[in-house]
Amino acid sequence: MNDNSDFNQLDALLAQPAVIADRGFSERVKQRMSKSNTARRNVFLITGFCWLALVLIAASPQAIYADFSTLALSLDISSLYPSVLNQFQSLSSSAQQLPYPTLAAALLSLAAVASMVVRA
Amino acid sequence: MISESALILRALARHDNDAFSALVRMHQGKIRAYLVRLCRSYDLADDIAQETFLTAFRKLQSYKGEGNFSGWLFRIAHNCFLQHIRKTKRRIEITEQFGTQQELQTEQYDxxxxxxxxxxxxxxxxxxxxxxxxxxxxxxxxxxxxxxxxxxxxxxxxxxxxxxxxxxxxxxxxxxxxxxxxx
Structure with a gap:
């Protein structure tokens, strides 16, 4: 048999590919898309709440110090406690020197970056 | 009937599920047939095809209209297939297993x-x-x-x-x- 004509027949056959029937496939994908949209919405909702919480905390650096101190006291890190306390104290004193709008802006920027990372 | 490019624009601009679903209906036959040929398993091909379309939906913003849309989908499908192989580390097993075990299921085709x-x-x-x-x-x-x-x-x-x-x-x-x- 002629090779060229064989290859022509093969090409003709290959040019008519079999197509798989849908049979509910598109619907399944649509359902999964909706689920992923819901998850996405939830992530943004949580990010929004975190953002709000950060703004509230930024309004009071003293409260951060108090919270951290309480947390440190509740944990059993007695050996690390002096150095941790020193760090908290230095954090507290530097926060007191920092103007509130600057601190709030810094935290909001951090939240915005986190939000962008989540979106990516 | 709405054209493919109009559906892509709608899906892009409004993150419209319905528009993207119409695109899925348009392309699923080819993508799944391609994956069946690669995977030699209808179930595995379906799973990878679902992953393909979900990835495409998530990354639709990165489709810049260069080349045709189905080419972009085939690229994602092929990457999902390779990713699956890497993940399972069973390239040889899949090839051999499905190469010999798969029965052609005529009812799966149009x-x-x-x-x-x-x-x-x-x-x-x-x-x-x-x-x-x-x-x-x-x-x-x-x-x-x-x-x-x-x-x-x-x-x-x-x-x-x-x-x-x-x-x-x-x-x-x-x-x-x-x-x-x-x-």
Whole structure:
């Protein structure tokens, strides 16, 4: 048999590919898309709440110090406690020197970056 | 009927599920048939196809309209297939297992002639690179360069895979007992 004509027949056959029937496939994908949209919405909702919480905390650096101190006291890190306390104290004193709008802006920027990372 | 580009724009601008679902309906037949040829399993191909469309939905913003949309989908599908193989680390097992175990399920297709059935069976005897290049080039009409872009494979390899695969197919289809190995 002629090779060229064989290859022509093969090409003709290959040019008519079999197509798989849908049979509910598109619907399944649509359902999964909706689920992923819901998850996405939830992530943004949580990010929004975190953002709000950060703004509230930024309004009071003293409260951060108090919270951290309480947390440190509740944990059993007695050996690390002096150095941790020193760090908290230095954090507290530097926060007191920092103007509130600057601190709030810094935290909001951090939240915005986190939000962008989540979106990516 | 709304055109493909209009649906893409709608899905992009409004993150419209319905518009994207219409795109899924438009392309699922080809993508799944392509993946069945690669995976040699209908269930696995369905899972990878779902992953393909979900990835496409998530990354639709990155589709810049360069090249055609189905080419972009084939690229994602192929990457999902490779990712699955890497994840399971069972490339050889999958190839061997499904190459010998898969039964052609005619009810899965819209319509299938005897010649097409023979071709689908014969394709199971090629390696995934040969199957992918031949399918994209000869069944879906992409140029060698486009196939090279979709599969991220050098142009020379695309050409050699196609010619080697076609010679194999020719032998399988013309041999009287050529398909026995696949069935």
């Amino acid at each position: 319509s299938l002639s005897t010649e097409q059935m023979d071709l689908e069976q014969a394709l199971t005897q090629l390696n995934p690179d040969e199957t992918a290049t031949i399918t994209l080039c000869h069944s879906y009409g992409y140029s060698h360069q486009e196939v090279s872009d979709i599969l991220d494979m050098p142009l020379g390899s695309v050409k050699s895979n196609i010619s080697r695969g076609k010679v194999k197919l020719q032998k399988i289809l013309t041999k009287p007992n050529g398909l026995e190995k696949a069935s």
